[in-house]
Amino acid sequence: MKGYHDIVGDGGSRILEQVAEQRTRITEGLARVRHLVAVGSGKGGVGKSTLTLHLAGALRARGLRIAILDADFNGPSQARMAGVQGALFVPGSHKVALPRTSNGIGVFSMGSVIPESEALEFESAAHGESQTWRATREFALLGEILGAFEWGALDLLMFDLPPGAERTVQYADFLGPTTSFLLVTIPSEVARGVVARSVAALSKGPHHVLGYVENMSGYYCRDCDAIKPLFVSPDDSGLEIPCLGTVPFDPELARLCDMGVPLTELPATPVGQALDHVALQLLGALDRKPER
Ligand SMILES: Nc1ncnc2c1ncn2[C@@H]1O[C@H](COP(=O)(O)OP(=O)(O)OP(=O)(O)O)[C@@H](O)[C@H]1O
Numbered sequence: 100m101k102g103y104h105d106i107v108g109d110g111g112s113r114i115l116e117q118v119a120e121q122r123t124r125i126t127e128g129l130a131r132v133r134h135l136v137a138v139g140s141g142k143g144g145v146g147k148s149t150l151t152l153h154l155a156g157a158l159r160a161r162g163l164r165i166a167i168l169d170a171d172f173n174g175p176s177q178a179r180m181a182g183v184q185g186a187l188f189v190p191g192s193h194k195v196a197l198p199r200t201s202n203g204i205g206v207f208s209m210g211s212v213i214p215e216s217e218a219l220e221f222e223s224a225a226h227g228e229s230q231t232w233r234a235t236r237e238f239a240l241l242g243e244i245l246g247a248f249e250w251g252a253l254d255l256l257m258f259d260l261p262p263g264a265e266r267t268v269q270y271a272d273f274l275g276p277t278t279s280f281l282l283v284t285i286p287s288e289v290a291r292g293v294v295a296r297s298v299a300a301l302s303k304g305p306h307h308v309l310g311y312v313e314n315m316s317g318y319y320c321r322d323c324d325a326i327k328p329l330f331v332s333p334d335d336s337g338l339e340i341p342c343l344g345t346v347p348f349d350p351e352l353a354r355l356c357d358m359g360v361p362l363t364e365l366p367a368t369p370v371g372q373a374l375d376h377v378a379l380q381l382l383g384a385l386d387r388k389p390e391r
């Protein structure tokens with residue numbers, strides 16, 4: 100059996116060339132994408148996936164070209180929410196074509212290929228370092244997806260991130276400083292605390308945080324057409340980043356997410372107006388982003 104010291108160079112794996120080739124594929128594939136935006140939080144269940152999809156919908160309604168990469172490989176929600184469950188990955192003109200929602204948003208989600216009853220298991224060979232190993236496999240997959248799909252000419256490519264403050268930073272490190280971050284919180288001190296931790300962690304690197312959105316900011320009662328309180332918490336979030344807007348909880352939005360149907364009544368309801376407002380704030384923040 101060969102020992103570590105018997106391996107000469109890369110042992111014939113061409114690992115450096117492979118990495119360089121993948122980097123080139125990714126750079127070429129994203130060359131016509133104007134903005135890369137990662138929607139994260141740190142906290143789970145606060146509406147990252149919902150806001151990713153419906154902000155994309157609001158921007159799409161304004162004529163922008165948008166795609167979503169559901170980077171939550173183990174808990175992919177976009178396939179169901181965007182209505183692309185069971186969508187087939189078919190060859191495009193030179194890479195794999197992106198499945199599209201009925202309103203024309205390109206969506207990659209692991210949930211299109213793996214049924215909800217099945218978990219995506221990253222084979223784990225190193226138990227002691229399984230966290231590192233898992234993250235490595237996850238990012239290898241992210242790199243493959245970025246390189247393999249036809250992103251084309253886009254105004255925005257949005258990444259729907261998984262929960263976890265430390266994973267948010269791992270994604271930031273992988274995606275690099277060209278990707279901007281939009282953080283999602285809800286008006287609870289618990290969630291705000293986790294988001295504050297993500298902000299602190301992101302600020303240690305060269306990452307650009309555009310601001311945050313406060314989701315579930317009140318409950319929209321369709322019967323009385325009024326927004327009622329949902330969480331009892333101070334108005335001041337304490338987060339030292341810009342607030343790009345608030346979005347109420349609307350049971351109809353939750354229902355549409357479960358059914359995989361876009362919100363078509365955008366300007367007509369408080370939640371639609373709120374999403375449209377945040378979408379415009381997001382564009383404004385992207386335009387103000389300093390060049391690197
Ligand atoms: N403003 C809202 N109005 C109504 N329902 C909402 C709203 N925001 C989120 N939801 C619902 O709350 C649930 C959780 O939202 P979502 O899956 O988007 O959270 P998440 O932060 O992406 O979760 P995870 O951390 O698991 O990725 C979903 O069922 C979604 O439809």
Ligand SMILES: [Mg+2]
Nearest residue numbers: 147148171176
């Ligand atoms: Mg999610």
